[in-house]
Amino acid sequence: MRLTRSIAAVIVALGVAILIGCAAGVSSHDSAAGYARYPDLAVKLPVSAAFGPDRKLWRVVSTDDRVYVDYSTDYGKSFSPPVAVHAERIPIRSRSEYRSQIAVDSAGRIYVAYPAYGLQPWTTYLSVSDDQGRHFSVPEPLSDQAGSANSFEAVLAIDGRDHLYAFWHDERESASEESGNSIYYSVRDPAGNVIESNRKLAEGVCSCCRLALDFDIDGQSVLVFRNIYPGNIRDHELAKAAPVGTGWSRTRVSVDEWRIEACPTDGPALAVGSDGRYHVAWFTQGSARQGLYYANSSDRGQHFSNPMPIGDTNKKLPGHPDVISLGQRVVLAWSEFDGTTTEIMIRQSNDRGDTWSRVQSLAESNSDSDFPFLLSDGQGIFLSWNSQTEGYRLIPVE
Numbered sequence: 001m002r003l004t005r006s007i008a009a010v011i012v013a014l015g016v017a018i019l020i021g022c023a024a025g026v027s028s029h030d031s032a033a034g035y036a037r038y039p040d041l042a043v044k045l046p047v048s049a050a051f052g053p054d055r056k057l058w059r060v061v062s063t064d065d066r067v068y069v070d071y072s073t074d075y076g077k078s079f080s081p082p083v084a085v086h087a088e089r090i091p092i093r094s095r096s097e098y099r100s101q102i103a104v105d106s107a108g109r110i111y112v113a114y115p116a117y118g119l120q121p122w123t124t125y126l127s128v129s130d131d132q133g134r135h136f137s138v139p140e141p142l143s144d145q146a147g148s149a150n151s152f153e154a155v156l157a158i159d160g161r162d163h164l165y166a167f168w169h170d171e172r173e174s175a176s177e178e179s180g181n182s183i184y185y186s187v188r189d190p191a192g193n194v195i196e197s198n199r200k201l202a203e204g205v206c207s208c209c210r211l212a213l214d215f216d217i218d219g220q221s222v223l224v225f226r227n228i229y230p231g232n233i234r235d236h237e238l239a240k241a242a243p244v245g246t247g248w249s250r251t252r253v254s255v256d257e258w259r260i261e262a263c264p265t266d267g268p269a270l271a272v273g274s275d276g277r278y279h280v281a282w283f284t285q286g287s288a289r290q291g292l293y294y295a296n297s298s299d300r301g302q303h304f305s306n307p308m309p310i311g312d313t314n315k316k317l318p319g320h321p322d323v324i325s326l327g328q329r330v331v332l333a334w335s336e337f338d339g340t341t342t343e344i345m346i347r348q349s350n351d352r353g354d355t356w357s358r359v360q361s362l363a364e365s366n367s368d369s370d371f372p373f374l375l376s377d378g379q380g381i382f383l384s385w386n387s388q389t390e391g392y393r394l395i396p397v398e
Contacts, residue, residue, distance in 0.1 A: 032391030037070065037081050038063070044092070045370045046099040047386040049394070053106050055377040057394065058133065060085075060102040060112050062094035067114045069102065069133050075382075076394030085127050085136045091117035093152075096320075096371045097210050097265050098122075103156040103164065105190060108132050111164055113142065113154040122150040124168055128192070142186065144198045145172045151184075153267075157213045157221070162190045165221050167211050173203055178261060180228045181207045201239060201248060204228045210267030216240065216300060217276045224253065224270045224280055226263075234258050236268050236282050238301045251301045254293065256286030266319050273325035276300065277352055281310070281321035281332055292318045292334055296353045308356075310347060312336055318345070324374035324381055328352055331381050331397055333362070333372045341365070344372045344385055346397060362397065365390055 035043050044062040051057055057072040061082060066089060068082035093115040094100045100114035110129040115122055123146050125139035143151035149172035157165050167185040174181055182203040187196040206226035213223050220241040227237035229252075236253040253268075268282040278297040284290060293307035311318025311334055321334040330349040335342055343364045348357045365387035373384045374397070383395040 032387075032389065034076065034079060034386075034392030035061075037079060038068075044094050045368060045386055045388065046094045046096045047370060047384075047392055048099055048102050048373070049375060049384045050102050050104050051375060051377040052104040052108055052110075054108070055379075057375075057377075058102055058104055058110060059392070060100045060114070062092045062100050062114065065089040065092060067092055067094075067100055067112065069110065069112060069129070069136070071133060072394075075396075076392065083133055083136070085112050085114070086125070086139050093117055093122060097208065097267060098153050099210075101154055101156045103158050105158045105162040105164070107162065107190065109162070109190065110136075111156055111158075112136065113156055113166060114139075115152050115154070119146045120148070120150045122152040124151045124154045126154075126166065142166055142168055143170055143172070143184065145170070148172070150175065153208070153210050155211045155213045157215065159215050159221070160219055163195065164188050165213065167201070167213055167223060169205070169207060169211075170200075171207075175207075177207065177263070178232070180205045183211065183223070183225060202227070202237075202250075206234045206263050208263035208265045212268045212270035212280075214270050214272040216272055217274065222270065222272060222278065222301065224268045224282075226267065226282075227252075232259050232261055233286075234260055234264065235284070235286065236280070238270075238278070238280070238297075240301055249301075251304075253280055253282070253304055254284075254295060254307050255288060256284040256293075257288045258284050258286035260285070269321045269323045271323045271325040271330070273330070273352060274327060275352060277325075278304075279323045279325055279330055279353055280304070281323045281334070283319050283321065292321055294321075294323070294332055294353075305353075310334065310359075311345065312359075316343075320371040322372055322374045324376055325352075326376050326378075326381055329381070331374055333374050333383060333397075335369070335372055342369045342387075344383060346383070348397070363393060363395055 067085045070079045070082045103111045127136040127139040154168040170184040183201040209226040239248045266283040271279045291313040292311040295304040316336040367389035369387035381397040
């Protein structure tokens with residue numbers, strides 16, 4: 001993974017504005033909302049959050065040399081004292097696309113994955129708490145080749161059986177910007193037994209775009225990622241797991257024809273509705289279309305609807321989308337930057353993504369900010385967003 005070269009190439013291809021206003025590890029002020037219990041600590045902007053089974057909001061907060069977990073019982077108005085996930089101080093490499101991750105199962109078991117300068121310049125570690133976040137296990141590398149190859153941009157999710165799924169970018173076969181790297185994954189049960197360990201899903205994957213993970217109603221995992229097609233075309237692909245040990249089915253989400261010899265560092269979003277409809281959002285600068293787009297699939301990813309453009313591409317730079325589904329309701333969120341202000345925009349559908357509301361501005365900041373993420377406590381939908389001046393905000397999406 002050659003991050004510096006990737007960013008330089010993207011700047012040339014897309015213009016410097018694509019990176020302005022996007023958090024790359026810039027620290028938040030200690031006085032900002034949500035960080036009163038982090039005095040004198042340089043809190044990084046990328047903050048991930050997840051609701052537990054009791055609707056308690058859990059956050060993973062990264063500083064320069066430690067990762068912490070805290071929680072809120074009042075929907076983000078106040079937070080508990082932070083608990084360090086690891087004892088040893090180590091350089092934490094959390095950035096908006098390379099962020100720490102948190103997942104909570106139905107028993108309240110908490111999983112945290114975080115990127116650090118460890119066995120390799122990029123090493124992803126996993127730690128578990130079995131006592132409601134009071135203590136965490138000694139972190140272990142996700143990759144079984146962490147001593148010789150970078151592993152980064154992990155994503156965590158828990159299925160209906162409380163099995164933890166972890167997917168990540170891995171450079172054990174290739175670290176070339178042109179040919180990309182691989183996606184590996186592991187699965188473990190609630191007792192900590194590893195069901196599948198370091199299985200390869202794909203190779204030739206765009207190396208710096210985050211992965212998007214959810215589960216089909218049949219319980220199988222579904223992943224969307226930016227693939228490298230012949231001719232250095234970097235469009236999105238969907239992979240759905242078959243029963244254990246029988247492989248994956250793969251489908252191209254959209255033919256955008258984005259030819260670029262670098263990673264755009266702008267990954268996709270995925271949500272699977274309770275009716276089995278897949279919802280995908282992504283960014284592209286292809287010859288077929290440019291900007292942010294949404295599409296859905298009613299046949300488990302075999303075919304997708306015509307891409308629907310979202311976001312203002314005339315005067316602003318839209319990017320970094322997220323999508324969530326709750327019952328018949330689907331919500332899209334993304335950021336738009338005009339050179340000064342970052343706004344978080346949303347659109348909503350109350351009929352499974354068939355028709356959509358007008359675009360609404362939900363939050364804004366003139367300071368450095370993280371990417372927007374959508375969460376649900378099972379009853380409502382919320383925007384989770386962090387910015388340097390305003391701090392952490394959990395905003396209901398009405």
